[in-house]
Amino acid sequence: MAMHGTSLLVPSVQELVKQPITKVPEQYLQPNQDLVVVCNTTSLPKVPVINLHKLLSNDTIELENFDHACREWGFFQLINHGVNTLLVENMKKGVEQFFNLPIDEKKKYWQTPNDMQGFGQLFVVSDEQKLEWQDMFYINTLPLDSRHPHLIPSIPKPFRDHLETYCLELKQLAFTIIGRMEKTLKIKTNELVEFFEDAIHQGMRINYYPPCPQPEHVIGVSPHSDMGALTILLQANDVEGLQIRKDGQWISVQPLPNAFVINIGDMLEILTNGIYRSIEHRGTVNSKKERISIATFHRLQMSSVIGPTPSLITAERPALFKTISVADYINRYLSRQLDGKSNLDNVKIKVEMDK
Numbered sequence: 001m002a003m004h005g006t007s008l009l010v011p012s013v014q015e016l017v018k019q020p021i022t023k024v025p026e027q028y029l030q031p032n033q034d035l036v037v038v039c040n041t042t043s044l045p046k047v048p049v050i051n052l053h054k055l056l057s058n059d060t061i062e063l064e065n066f067d068h069a070c071r072e073w074g075f076f077q078l079i080n081h082g083v084n085t086l087l088v089e090n091m092k093k094g095v096e097q098f099f100n101l102p103i104d105e106k107k108k109y110w111q112t113p114n115d116m117q118g119f120g121q122l123f124v125v126s127d128e129q130k131l132e133w134q135d136m137f138y139i140n141t142l143p144l145d146s147r148h149p150h151l152i153p154s155i156p157k158p159f160r161d162h163l164e165t166y167c168l169e170l171k172q173l174a175f176t177i178i179g180r181m182e183k184t185l186k187i188k189t190n191e192l193v194e195f196f197e198d199a200i201h202q203g204m205r206i207n208y209y210p211p212c213p214q215p216e217h218v219i220g221v222s223p224h225s226d227m228g229a230l231t232i233l234l235q236a237n238d239v240e241g242l243q244i245r246k247d248g249q250w251i252s253v254q255p256l257p258n259a260f261v262i263n264i265g266d267m268l269e270i271l272t273n274g275i276y277r278s279i280e281h282r283g284t285v286n287s288k289k290e291r292i293s294i295a296t297f298h299r300l301q302m303s304s305v306i307g308p309t310p311s312l313i314t315a316e317r318p319a320l321f322k323t324i325s326v327a328d329y330i331n332r333y334l335s336r337q338l339d340g341k342s343n344l345d346n347v348k349i350k351v352e353m354d355k
């Protein structure tokens with residue numbers, strides 16, 4: 001078993017595919033996987049696209065679309081988001097170069113048995129467990145004292161500077177989006193934002209999925225909902241692979257130029273008393289091209305307590321979730337394999353069913 005809040009160390013998949021292989025090692029083969037290749041994609045509904053500029057100008061239709069996306073999809077693509085295009089391009093380049101550093105250089109940033117930050121995989125809790133077809137790099141970016149000296153401060157420039165600016169801009173963007181939710185939920189200004197003001201935690205997970213000779217038998221990232229409040233994801237090299245579960249089907253989130261994929265995590269589902277939803281998603285891989293994504297997570301810090309915000313608890317809509325300690329939620333989430341939405345189900349208040 002892995003220690004609390006850590007992940008067992010696993011080999012690098014990026015290194016593994018440096019030898020030509022036609023078969024995937026046993027530990028990556030997923031039995032009984034739902035169809036990864038989604039047929040007939042044209043007839044499936046598309047993830048909503050939201051224009052932030054319109055949203056901020058109080059465009060009524062855009063506000064409605066945004067509200068609908070948060071209630072029904074838990075996911076949307078955000079365009080006109082205002083984050084500098086050059087900065088985003090520099091991040092993409094920087095990430096690619098960082099993953100292409102020689103392995104001996106990368107070892108300096110590797111996870112250790114006591115630390116899930118760095119290169120590796122997350123949620124590996126037993127030696128028998130199936131592994132994912134990816135290498136990832138995870139770092140805490142905020143608060144500043146959650147950073148480790150051998151990680152961000154040791155990343156080569158100029159990538160380090162771009163990363164710092166990107167994190168700041170994305171934090172601002174997260175506050176802006178959560179602020180818009182107060183409007184569409186018709187609650188007081190700051191009622192959601194204030195939970196985050198002194199207690200925001202930001203983390204970044206860079207996912208690198210190498211090409212795979214048997215893509216339909218492996219998974220890049222197992223089905224899960226995100227633990228935090230709001231995730232801002234960049235599909236960094238425009239390769240398809242992210243899929244979300246909608247009405248029992250897996251729907252692909254096709255990369256859109258200059259867009260971020262935004263998704264609501266478990267903590268916002270709890271805070272909004274289940275009105276805005278944290279949706280299950282997964283990362284698939286393909287045989288031809290590597291895929292890179294950068295997920296930036298925003299959540300409450302460990303010392304916080306979380307429950308449905310009082311004005312969203314009404315007679316018609318009683319509290320759906322218990323009020324719990326964030327530390328308990330996180331520790332539980334991190335100590336298990338990813339498993340759909342099971343963590344959130346665990347804090348649901350069980351309603352007595354009529355016989």
Ligand SMILES: O=C(O)CCC(=O)C(=O)O
Nearest residue numbers: 205207221242283293295
């Ligand atoms: O690579 C992706 O598009 C999804 C990654 C993801 O879901 C995550 O890092 O939480």
Ligand SMILES: [Fe+2]
Nearest residue numbers: 224225226281
């Ligand atoms: Fe995710």
